Amino acid sequence: MELKPEQLAAQLEAGPLLPAYLIAGTEVLRVLEGADAVRAAARAQGIDEREVLEFDGRQSEDDWNALHASLAAPSLFASRRLIEVRIPSGKPAKPGAQMIVDYCQAPPPDVVLLVTTGDWSRKHSGKWSDAIGRIGKVAVGWPVKPHELPDWIGQRLRSRGLQADRDAIQRLAERVDGNLLAAAQEVDKLALLADGGRLDVARMDALVADAARFDVFRVLDAAMNGQAAQVARMLARLRSEGEAVPALLGMVVMELQRTAALARIKAAGGNLSTEFKAQRIWDSKQPMYQRALQRHPAPRWDAFVSQAGRVDRIAKGRGVRGEDPADAWLALERLLLAVAEPRATRMLARA
Incomplete structure (x- = not known):
């Protein structure tokens, strides 16, 4: 039975750890706190040895052999171990899914398996998640409506x-x-x-401070997460508060350049997990980039960077003839709406 992460946390206090747990979902806070609850329960039950493995879903069987080796290896320092497998995409490659199924068919007594994902929908589930559900618990952190x-x-x-x-x-x-x-x-x-x-x-x-102040960081998060309506509302608030477009563009350009670099690596078949670490992108932020990269191909991200440069020129009065600096707000809105919603890219041609 599928639980909420909060329900899982309550159950963990009531008894010994089960052999496997899956905590999935796009609501980062709920997933993180659900995983923290499993880790806390493990420590409370004397499990001090913990190993973390991360997979982006594209690895070969050789790559997933690291998980097989960890599951099969005896504990070095404790009688039980917590092995944490992070799959940001929510889709383990075929060999990884099979290894999880095999583990669940005969879980070793000295291992607790914790699988977390940063993306999840009904289509992500399969034999591997069903196998975890049969011997353990599955908790999904759906967005709170x-x-x-x-x-x-x-x-x-x-x-x-x-x-x-x-x-x-x-x-x-x-x-x-x-x-x-x-x-x-x-x-x-x-x-x-x-x-x-x-x-x-x-x-x-x-x-309580007004946590709903719509600063540029939250506008960018909304755009990257595909929340077009929030982008428009936040930009309207920023404009009404007297913010200036040039003051916002530094972060906008940096974010678009970073995502364009990730898109090129993805298009070339490179390892996004390695690049996330190189760019110091936190685990909690990685699903946001994954979703954004799925919406647009690599060339479009480069085009977004070029459009940001155009917005900057308009804001500084260096746009083409007939463009007023006040048009920069409209150009910025169209750019970020296009990032959030692929169908809005057609507006850029008229921007």
């Missing part, structure tokens, strides 16, 4: 020993604008600042 967010926040507040009025919870949900990480950070801050008593709207307003 807008109407579910107040309940998620309320539960998290209660887990920190806080009580809040429904209107106060709704106010916090509005301020974090669907960002679970921001919500978690604000709840942790409330746990430190709240001095007892029930939180009402006025108290919530006094203690």
Whole structure:
């Protein structure tokens, strides 16, 4: 039976670890906390030896032999080991899937297998995930829907020993604008600042910063994650707050250049995992790049970089005749909407 990561965390406190766990999903915070719960349970049960392996789904059988060797090797320092397999794409290559199936058919008593993915949908599941479900637990961190967010926040507040009025919870949900990480950070801050008593709207307003400020980092995350409606709304807010396009473009250009480099490596059949490490892209950010790279071919990312240069020229008054610097906002919006939604690329020709 498929669980939520929060349900898995509760179950882990109730009994010994099972032979295998799969924690998957695009909601990074929920996946990370679910995996942390397994690691914490392992430490509590005396499992101090941990090995981490990462695969991008394209490796050959020889590459996956590292997993086979780890599963078969005896523990060096402890009676039990936690072997963590990270598959950001959510799709193990055929040899990897078979190794997981084989492990689940006869799990060794000294190993607990933890598989995490950064991308997940119904089409990702298969014999390998079903095999994990038969001997262990499968938890999926689906994105929290807008109407579910107040309940998620309320539960998290209660887990920190806080009580809040429904209107106060709704106010916090509005301020974090669907960002679970921001919500978690604000709840942790409330746990430190709240001095007892029930939180009402006025108290919530006094203690919580406006985490829904739409800075350039969040605009870029929305574009890379394919959230076109949020891109348009965030840019409108930035413009209304008096931000200047040139002040935003440095980060925009850097992000597009980085993604264009990743796209070229992917097109050439290179190892994205190695490049992620070389560019110091955190594990939690890698699924975002994976999704963006699936939407556009490599040449289009190079075209996006060129378009960013054009936006810069317009903003500085060096565009073609008839282009006003004020047009830079429209050009920037069209560029980032195209990044988010392939169908919007046709607007660039008219930009």
